[in-house]
Amino acid sequence: MSRKLLLEHIDKPGIRGLEGYRANGGYRSVEKSLKMTPDEVLEEVKKSGLRGRGGAGFPAGMKWSFLAKPEGVPRYLVVNADESEPGTFKDRYLMERIPHMLIEGIISSCFAMGAKTSYIYIRGEYFYVARILEQAIAEARAAGWLGKNIQGSGFDLDVFVHVGAGAYICGEETALLESLEGKRGNPRIKPPFPAVKGLWGRPTVVNNVETICAVVPIINDGGEEYAKIGIGRSTGTKLISAGGHVNKPGVYEIELGIPVEEFLMSDEYCGGVSGGRPLKACIPGGSSVPILPAELLFRTAKFETRLMTYESLSDGGFQTGSMLGSGGFYVFNDTACIVRSTWNHSRFYHHESCGQCSPCREGTGWMEKILYRLEHGLARTDDIDLLWDVQRRIEGNTICPFGDAAAWPVAAAIRHFRDEFEYHATHPTKVKDPKHFEKEPMKRVERSYAG
Amino acid sequence: MEDPTKPVTTTEGVTPFELSEKALAECRMILERYPAEFSKSGLIPILHVAQADNDGWLSVAAMNAVAALLKIQYIEVYEVATFYSMFHLHPVGKHVFDVCRTVPCMLRGSDDIVAHIEKRLGIKAGQTTADGQFTLRMAECLGSCGGAPMLQCGANYHEHLTTEKVDELIEKFRAIPERSNYTDQ
Numbered sequence: 318m319s320r321k322l323l324l325e326h327i328d329k330p331g332i333r334g335l336e337g338y339r340a341n342g343g344y345r346s347v348e349k350s351l352k353m354t355p356d357e358v359l360e361e362v363k364k365s366g367l368r369g370r371g372g373a374g375f376p377a378g379m380k381w382s383f384l385a386k387p388e389g390v391p392r393y394l395v396v397n398a399d400e401s402e403p404g405t406f407k408d409r410y411l412m413e414r415i416p417h418m419l420i421e422g423i424i425s426s427c428f429a430m431g432a433k434t435s436y437i438y439i440r441g442e443y444f445y446v447a448r449i450l451e452q453a454i455a456e457a458r459a460a461g462w463l464g465k466n467i468q469g470s471g472f473d474l475d476v477f478v479h480v481g482a483g484a485y486i487c488g489e490e491t492a493l494l495e496s497l498e499g500k501r502g503n504p505r506i507k508p509p510f511p512a513v514k515g516l517w518g519r520p521t522v523v524n525n526v527e528t529i530c531a532v533v534p535i536i537n538d539g540g541e542e543y544a545k546i547g548i549g550r551s552t553g554t555k556l557i558s559a560g561g562h563v564n565k566p567g568v569y570e571i572e573l574g575i576p577v578e579e580f581l582m583s584d585e586y587c588g589g590v591s592g593g594r595p596l597k598a599c600i601p602g603g604s605s606v607p608i609l610p611a612e613l614l615f616r617t618a619k620f621e622t623r624l625m626t627y628e629s630l631s632d633g634g635f636q637t638g639s640m641l642g643s644g645g646f647y648v649f650n651d652t653a654c655i656v657r658s659t660w661n662h663s664r665f666y667h668h669e670s671c672g673q674c675s676p677c678r679e680g681t682g683w684m685e686k687i688l689y690r691l692e693h694g695l696a697r698t699d700d701i702d703l704l705w706d707v708q709r710r711i712e713g714n715t716i717c718p719f720g721d722a723a724a725w726p727v728a729a730a731i732r733h734f735r736d737e738f739e740y741h742a743t744h745p746t747k748v749k750d751p752k753h754f755e756k757e758p759m760k761r762v763e764r765s766y767a768g
Numbered sequence: 769m770e771d772p773t774k775p776v777t778t779t780e781g782v783t784p785f786e787l788s789e790k791a792l793a794e795c796r797m798i799l800e801r802y803p804a805e806f807s808k809s810g811l812i813p814i815l816h817v818a819q820a821d822n823d824g825w826l827s828v829a830a831m832n833a834v835a836a837l838l839k840i841q842y843i844e845v846y847e848v849a850t851f852y853s854m855f856h857l858h859p860v861g862k863h864v865f866d867v868c869r870t871v872p873c874m875l876r877g878s879d880d881i882v883a884h885i886e887k888r889l890g891i892k893a894g895q896t897t898a899d900g901q902f903t904l905r906m907a908e909c910l911g912s913c914g915g916a917p918m919l920q921c922g923a924n925y926h927e928h929l930t931t932e933k934v935d936e937l938i939e940k941f942r943a944i945p946e947r948s949n950y951t952d953q
């Protein structure tokens with residue numbers, strides 16, 4: 318059994334309430350951190366090697382140290398609870414089941430940053446989770462863990478929950494800040510970064526829910542202890558949301574560094590591919606990361622064991638690798654159609670584009686149209702090249718990384734499954750049945766990626 | 769000739785709207801979270817309150833009332849209300865089924881669930897039943913892929929759907945005259 322730092326107590330009775338949470342060691346990290354100096358807390362987080370769990374994997378301690386501290390200007394911690402990357406559902410699990418852990422993490426984090434106000438920006442669909450958080454905040458405040466002069470330390474902190482209203486792009490940190498200011502979720506041009514000009518133009522740190530929760534064990538056990546878990550620059554534990562064609566969908570906490578094969582096949586985690594069917598592909602880090610064909614999932618192109626780490630999952634770059642991303646891990650067995658999934662993803666990105674940049678606004682629509690034609694038996698083989706061309710012109714030409722996130726999955730699907738795209742162009746009658754591969758899986762020739 | 773400098777407040781056919789006392793109290797609580805000079809930050813949470821207060825959708829009159837409350841331009845409300853998928857700009861049924869259609873749900877059978885609901889309710893996605901009881905909508909990933917296939921109705925998530933479960937849900941909600949709102953406790 319691997320170590321659990323975030324989910325250790327998640328099934329304990331009463332853990333959602335303050336009393337049950339306290340009975341399981343809750344708020345110990347705050348007792349400890351408030352006796353340290355803010356810089357000492359920051360130092361522990363730096364030593365832990367903790368990297369952002371929202372998708373980009375930026376070192377949390379480094380981000381905090383960039384926070385501008387002009388005299389007399391309030392600064393903020395904004396917790397990103399937008400969780401809308403398809404395939405990802407870990408933050409909801411944490412907030413719904415053990416809400417005090419997030420509050421506990423927020424207190425030490427704000428203390429380190431010198432922030433006296435924190436907002437939790439939660440996606441609107443999670444309204445019921447927002448209520449759970451609000452209740453936990455009220456409990457914590459009544460018990461002196463929030464508000465003025467927390468536990469006699471002289472440190473003041475208010476935490477507020479702010480609900481969004483349904484827009485994937487509001488997970489992007491600057492769109493999130495716009496939305497929190499009561500505007501459309503249009504990402505800002507960076508620089509300036511939020512650490513300098515964030516919420517209401519003031520210095521702001523934006524961190525994912527899981528990142529902030531991880532601060533709790535880091536303070537409790539020390540940054541060095543945390544850094545002992547994992548491999549290289551992938552330290553600590555990570556929540557993985559497992560879905561799609563797996564036997565046991567759900568949220569799992571892993572020690573970074575376990576083999577991908579173990580995660581997918583062992584009964585401790587996913588319990589294997591559903592239906593006992595052959596594995597076709599996997600998206601290991603949420604819809605925005607490249608899809609990996611079965612041949613590249615358990616081993617890299619260099620025939621090394623593929624591990625659940627930031628580095629190993631991206632080994633091989635975009636040619637033969639992917640990314641850990643948000644940890645939204647979803648699996649495709651041989652009945653899945655890669656063209657249909659890619660079309661579905663591109664429809665998602667078209668729907669969710671904020672529309673500020675033409676390559677993204679128009680390109681996502683064109684990709685959706687071409688993929689619709691392919692999937693429905695209305696396209697020709699040269700449409701595949703057209704699709705390749707469109708995605709290539711989006712990447713790198715937009716204000717925010719959404720454009721890349723829309724283009725990469727299309728590029729990877731064509732790169733690894735061109736045969737399936739060609740099949741769609743040449744077998745129009747067959748693919749007009751939406752369940753074409755469910756009824757008769759396509760024979761795949763195993764590809765060699767060596768060399 | 770209409771005066772273009774005057775906002776459309778109570779054009780014909782638009783029911784006038786005022787926030788109820790209960791809704792106003794909720795709005796005041798929301799506004800306590802932000803510094804007074806940045807009260808516009810309360811816009812999205814307040815639009816949720818207004819929507820629940822206006823039979824589940826945002827009419828022009830309802831949006832104008834929110835603008836007046838926050839002392840901002842009408843356009844600042846309209847441009848936000850039109851951006852976010854949870855705001856309904858047209859009347860909707862008492863119970864809105866938001867069925868997730870994104871890949872992780874699709875892999876676990878959401879297409880069949882949608883087809884089944886369409887058949888049972890006799891409407892297509894995006895439509896409302898003639899009796900005004902149900903609206904069916906397609907949603908993008910609702911952060912519940914582990915419970916796929918799933919749908920949201922009001923504040924509640926319904927997970928691991930099967931056609932039988934969907935039938936039960938439809939029967940249940942057919943008998944509930946009160947509207948399901950996202951903001952329900």
Ligand SMILES: Cc1cc2nc3c(=O)[nH]c(=O)nc-3n(C[C@H](O)[C@H](O)[C@H](O)COP(=O)(O)O)c2cc1C
Pocket residue numbers: 368369370371372373374375377397398399400401402485486487488489490491523524525526528529717718719722
């Ligand atoms: C299109 C897009 C969507 C994103 N969605 C989320 C999200 O839902 N949740 C999240 O925590 N980060 C999301 N991010 C990443 C945030 O911009 C930001 O990097 C993150 O919240 C920083 O927190 P971390 O360093 O703790 O990961 C998204 C980024 C992009 C470009």
Ligand code: SF4
Pocket residue numbers: 486503504669670671672673674675677678715716717718719720
């Ligand atoms: S890349 Fe797309 S989502 Fe990002 S700012 Fe441009 S149009 Fe908006």
Ligand code: FES
Pocket residue numbers: 403404405868869870871872873874908909910911912913914916918
């Ligand atoms: S894909 Fe349906 S909830 Fe995530």
